[in-house]
Amino acid sequence: MSKKISRRKFLVRGGIGTIGVVALGTYVFRNPLRRSAYSMMETIVSPYSGSGTEPNLWFEVTKDNNLIVHSPKVEMGQGTFTGIAQMVADEMDVLLDQVQVIAAATDTGIVDSLSTGGSLSIAQLWIPLREMSATMREMIKSEAAKKLNVEMAAINTKDGILSSGGKEMTYAEAVSGVTDWEVPDSPELKPMKDYKFIGKPVSRIDLRAKVFGEPIFGMDAEMPDMLHAVIVRPEHVGAKYKSANIEEAEKMPGVVRVVQMDNWVGIVANSYPQALSAKFKLKVDWEVSKKWTEQDIRDIISVGNGNEMVIQKEGSALRDDDEGVVTMEFKSPIGAHAQIEPNGAVAHVKDGKATIIISTQVIGVTQKQVAEALGIEPENVNVIPTYLGGGFGRRLNTSHAIEAAQLSIAVGKPVKYFFTRKEEFQNDMFRPPTHHVMKGKLGKDNLLEGLEHHFASGNVAIGSVIVPDALHGIIGTDVGAMRGGSIQYRNIPNFRAVQWHSTLPFATSWWRSLGLLANTFAIESFVDEMAIKAGKDAVEFRLTQVGDGEEGKRIKNVIKVASDKAGYTEEIRDNRAMGIAASIDGNSPCAHVVTVSIENQQIKVHKVVCVLDCGLAVNPDQVKAQCEGSIIMGMSAALHEKMTLKDGQLYPTIYGPYDMTLMKNSPREIEVHLVKGVEVPLPVGEPPLGPIAAAVANAVRRLTDRRITELPIKLA
Amino acid sequence: MKISFNINGKPQVVEVEDENTPLLWVVRDVLQLKGTKFGCGKSACGACTLHVNGQAIRSCSYAVKFAAGQDVVTIEGLGTPEKPHPVQQAWIEEVVPQCGYCQPGFIMATAALLSENPNPSDDDIDQNIINVCRCATYYRMRKAIHRAAEISNQNPIS
Numbered sequence: 001m002s003k004k005i006s007r008r009k010f011l012v013r014g015g016i017g018t019i020g021v022v023a024l025g026t027y028v029f030r031n032p033l034r035r036s037a038y039s040m041m042e043t044i045v046s047p048y049s050g051s052g053t054e055p056n057l058w059f060e061v062t063k064d065n066n067l068i069v070h071s072p073k074v075e076m077g078q079g080t081f082t083g084i085a086q087m088v089a090d091e092m093d094v095l096l097d098q099v100q101v102i103a104a105a106t107d108t109g110i111v112d113s114l115s116t117g118g119s120l121s122i123a124q125l126w127i128p129l130r131e132m133s134a135t136m137r138e139m140i141k142s143e144a145a146k147k148l149n150v151e152m153a154a155i156n157t158k159d160g161i162l163s164s165g166g167k168e169m170t171y172a173e174a175v176s177g178v179t180d181w182e183v184p185d186s187p188e189l190k191p192m193k194d195y196k197f198i199g200k201p202v203s204r205i206d207l208r209a210k211v212f213g214e215p216i217f218g219m220d221a222e223m224p225d226m227l228h229a230v231i232v233r234p235e236h237v238g239a240k241y242k243s244a245n246i247e248e249a250e251k252m253p254g255v256v257r258v259v260q261m262d263n264w265v266g267i268v269a270n271s272y273p274q275a276l277s278a279k280f281k282l283k284v285d286w287e288v289s290k291k292w293t294e295q296d297i298r299d300i301i302s303v304g305n306g307n308e309m310v311i312q313k314e315g316s317a318l319r320d321d322d323e324g325v326v327t328m329e330f331k332s333p334i335g336a337h338a339q340i341e342p343n344g345a346v347a348h349v350k351d352g353k354a355t356i357i358i359s360t361q362v363i364g365v366t367q368k369q370v371a372e373a374l375g376i377e378p379e380n381v382n383v384i385p386t387y388l389g390g391g392f393g394r395r396l397n398t399s400h401a402i403e404a405a406q407l408s409i410a411v412g413k414p415v416k417y418f419f420t421r422k423e424e425f426q427n428d429m430f431r432p433p434t435h436h437v438m439k440g441k442l443g444k445d446n447l448l449e450g451l452e453h454h455f456a457s458g459n460v461a462i463g464s465v466i467v468p469d470a471l472h473g474i475i476g477t478d479v480g481a482m483r484g485g486s487i488q489y490r491n492i493p494n495f496r497a498v499q500w501h502s503t504l505p506f507a508t509s510w511w512r513s514l515g516l517l518a519n520t521f522a523i524e525s526f527v528d529e530m531a532i533k534a535g536k537d538a539v540e541f542r543l544t545q546v547g548d549g550e551e552g553k554r555i556k557n558v559i560k561v562a563s564d565k566a567g568y569t570e571e572i573r574d575n576r577a578m579g580i581a582a583s584i585d586g587n588s589p590c591a592h593v594v595t596v597s598i599e600n601q602q603i604k605v606h607k608v609v610c611v612l613d614c615g616l617a618v619n620p621d622q623v624k625a626q627c628e629g630s631i632i633m634g635m636s637a638a639l640h641e642k643m644t645l646k647d648g649q650l651y652p653t654i655y656g657p658y659d660m661t662l663m664k665n666s667p668r669e670i671e672v673h674l675v676k677g678v679e680v681p682l683p684v685g686e687p688p689l690g691p692i693a694a695a696v697a698n699a700v701r702r703l704t705d706r707r708i709t710e711l712p713i714k715l716a
Numbered sequence: 717m718k719i720s721f722n723i724n725g726k727p728q729v730v731e732v733e734d735e736n737t738p739l740l741w742v743v744r745d746v747l748q749l750k751g752t753k754f755g756c757g758k759s760a761c762g763a764c765t766l767h768v769n770g771q772a773i774r775s776c777s778y779a780v781k782f783a784a785g786q787d788v789v790t791i792e793g794l795g796t797p798e799k800p801h802p803v804q805q806a807w808i809e810e811v812v813p814q815c816g817y818c819q820p821g822f823i824m825a826t827a828a829l830l831s832e833n834p835n836p837s838d839d840d841i842d843q844n845i846i847n848v849c850r851c852a853t854y855y856r857m858r859k860a861i862h863r864a865a866e867i868s869n870q871n872p873i874s
Contacts, residue, residue, distance in 0.1 A: 076815050077813075077814030077815030077816065077851045078814070079814070203808070203811055204811055204813070206813070206816065207807075207808050207813065208797055208808075209816070210813040210816030210819055211800070211804045211807045211808055211812075211813065211819065211823065212751070212791065212792070212795070212796065212797060212800075212804065213749075213750070213751020213752070213790070213791030213792050213820045214750075214751070215750035215751070216816070217750075217753075217817060219750075219753065219754060220750035228745075253733055253734070254733060271733075271737075271741065271745060272741055272745065273734070273737045273738065273741050274733070277734075337850075338848075338850055339815075339817075339850050340753070340755045340761060340763050340815075340817045340818045340848060340849075340850050341753070341755075341817045342754070342755075387815070387816065388815060389753070389815055389816070389817030389818075390817060390850045390851060391815070392850065418754075420757060421755070421756040421757055421758065421760075421761075621811060622811075625811065625814060625853070625856065626814075628852070628853070628855045628856065629814055629851045629852045629853060630852075631852075632852030632854055632855065633850070633851070633852045636852065654756060654758050654760050655755075655756055655760040655761045655848050656760045660848065661854075662846060662847075662848065662854070663841060663842055663845045663846065663847075663854045663857065663858065664842035664843070664846070666852070666854035666855060666858070667855070668838060668858065670855050
């Protein structure tokens with residue numbers, strides 16, 4: 001039960017770049033004794049659509065004087081809950097271990113109806129969350145003033161205790177019994193120097209749950225009397241469900257019901273192993289109109305095919321008949337998310353209301369989609385998000401929540417449904433393959449006179465539920481695939497970037513860092529090659545040609561610092577060579593210097609020196625953890641991962657054959673250096689994926705004289 | 717049919733329809749111990765790693781009948797926040813987990829490795845710790861494994 005009080009409107013500045021954060025709202029506050037709630041609602045104008053979303057934060061004070069924050073964003077490993085706790089603790093004047101953060105459910109909090117993604121959570125919450133916390137602190141002070149019979153201004157707050165002239169009271173005591181709140185103007189935020197937690201490398205607040213195996217994930221959720229289900233998903237790309245012979249499956253032990261829908265068939269059983277065993281007895285008839293091949297996909301994703309959009313244009317274009325123009329082609333493959341927790345949901349639909357427990361990055365979208373599919377109002381769908389066993393963009397699509405709900409309707413009980421691993425691999429929302437044509441020409445002083453990046457990709461943002469198609473009509477391009485596609489060398493007199501977009505016969509979408517990984521591989525490999533042709537040092541060649549604007553200065557800085565810290569050299573020492581590359585993503589420039597050797601045709605990355613300018617690091621240790629993870633995940637895509645079409649199906653379908661970077665091929669040394677080019681938090685979780693593939697390829701070039709132009713990088 | 721084994725030090729009898737049911741699902745859905753995770757169902761990722769008589773076992777592909785009469789230990793039985801196992805202690809000190817889903821499997825695999833090899837070299841770690849972590853926390857895990865060895869050697873587990 002919640003009671004809203006005097007709504008107030010105020011504006012806050014926040015977010016990054018062109019992203020404005022507008023907050024209008026009321027606080028939501030919940031006293032566990034009276035369950036009286038007061039709300040503050042903020043509207044974040046998304047960087048994509050400009051349409052309003054309504055993340056809402058609930059502060060809850062427990063009887064034992066701890067604080068529960070109902071977060072509008074989910075925790076998928078990126079450390080956002082810890083950052084939230086730090087911001088709240090500092091402005092609320094409580095200790096970090098007094099703060100618990102949980103993901104808000106749609107019934108009990110107002111969630112971010114857009115998404116948790118884009119590495120934006122901390123950047124977006126930086127100002128509004130601290131303002132809400134500070135305002136909440138003042139509201140508690142105001143109540144304490146009445147109870148202690150002292151002036152509000154005379155009250156000090158520390159560690160969740162209010163004190164004045166020898167009198168003391170806990171926050172819990174202050175909020176006890178309060179039914180009507182006064183909401184003051186947002187107080188001034190504390191100066192940075194007064195923060196005890198923000199900017200400090202505090203430990204993660206979810207360590208205990210994650211080290212002792214607490215049931216915090218979607219897969220761990222249960223409901224009373226719950227049944228278990230599987231759904232049969234197609235193996236062939238583009239296959240359509242026609243019908244199924246269910247006779248044998250229905251007779252299998254434990255099977256409660258075989259559920260046949262228009263476009264799928266599922267089995268509900270008493271246990272998961274029973275549902276899975278019965279699945280093998282189903283005879284499903286699929287319509288496969290075409291057996292897609294690798295070549296088909298390459299023909300579609302090809303520069304010159306599809307919709308063309310010039311995203312950058314300066315000076316004149318390079319002419320193909322100009323002898324001085326160097327042209328190289330680059331490619332990247334289809335990539336799988338391969339997050340370890342499978343997609344799935346626990347759903348219960350009863351009396352026109354649905355409850356969905358799920359690992360999702362799009363709480364609001366999940367709610368809306370289930371409501372639409374079931375023909376009920378969104379407020380009748382309660383989405384309860386859990387911790388995510390990996391996100392990486394995969395959980396921006398949660399249509400399986402609908403299927404779980406439909407299965408629940410079919411059997412009239414709660415149902416848990418999740419993908420098998422093979423289904424995950426064959427029905428992923430893949431990272432699209434790419435094709436790049438790089439062109440460059442050396443001119444005066446052996447510097448680039450012209451540089452062009454022409455690239456083709458499948459859908460990333462187009463077709464996604466979180467980006468309205470109308471927006472693409474306006475922008476004219478896929479805003480996800482273009483990430484990292486622009487030329488950062490603005491001192492070159494002539495440069496351009498041109499995107500070609502096509503849609504593939506299988507779903508492609510958001511994969512951590514979107515187009516950044518492949519685009520940076522192409523651009524930074526080519527620039528490196530041009531440096532070699534120019535007979536110049538790879539660092540100097542870059543520094544001279546990166547622009548001189550604010551962004552350019554920050555890019556140059558990360559290149560310089562990375563080069564210095566790593567002691568970058570073009571020489572091969574002890575059979576090891578270095579490679580450097582840099583990119584900027586979400587306004588966070590990043591440079592890597594890698595040290596590589598080759599033994600038996602195998603590439604070994606010994607050391608990575610990473611320099612990231614993510615502005616103010618709310619938690620420097622977790623920023624470093626994100627860099628380490630991004631580097632190794634990026635190496636995995638750069639050196640190992642690849643999905644291939646064979647006989648119309650996507651392979652491989654299991655870890656192992658889907659080759660990835662594991663412990664044995666992770667670098668034993670990773671050094672992360674953070675530099676601060678601006679005073680606000682910027683994206684962290686994706687920018688360090690950018691330069692890794694090119695950095696490795698550039699080192700390999702120095703060891704072998706071979707320029708690798710295709711991911712994954714293979715020598716044999 | 718009934719199958720008896722010790723789970724986290726306590727005797728347990730479970731009733732299963734099929735003795736070939738993977739131990740993973742008995743642990744998760746019958747015994748309600750959710751710390752052992754499902755990742756792939758084919759022994760390929762290691763998220764379901766637990767101990768049977770001290771050995772690391774990938775329980776998604778281990779029939780419950782083989783557990784009969786054995787000692788099964790899951791992440792819930794390895795240590796507690798009050799008395800963490802050295803591996804858990806090291807994981808906390810090095811702040812290893814990100815999403816956390818695969819971590820119980822890695823922790824169980826590491827605990828089994830250390831009981832056989834109290835001072836694993838980097839190469840030993842490479843050869844023995846072969847689970848999959850998609851957040852790619854390997855760099856910190858390696859440090860935590862060395863740290864866990866240090867902690868165990870200072871305070872040997874009885």
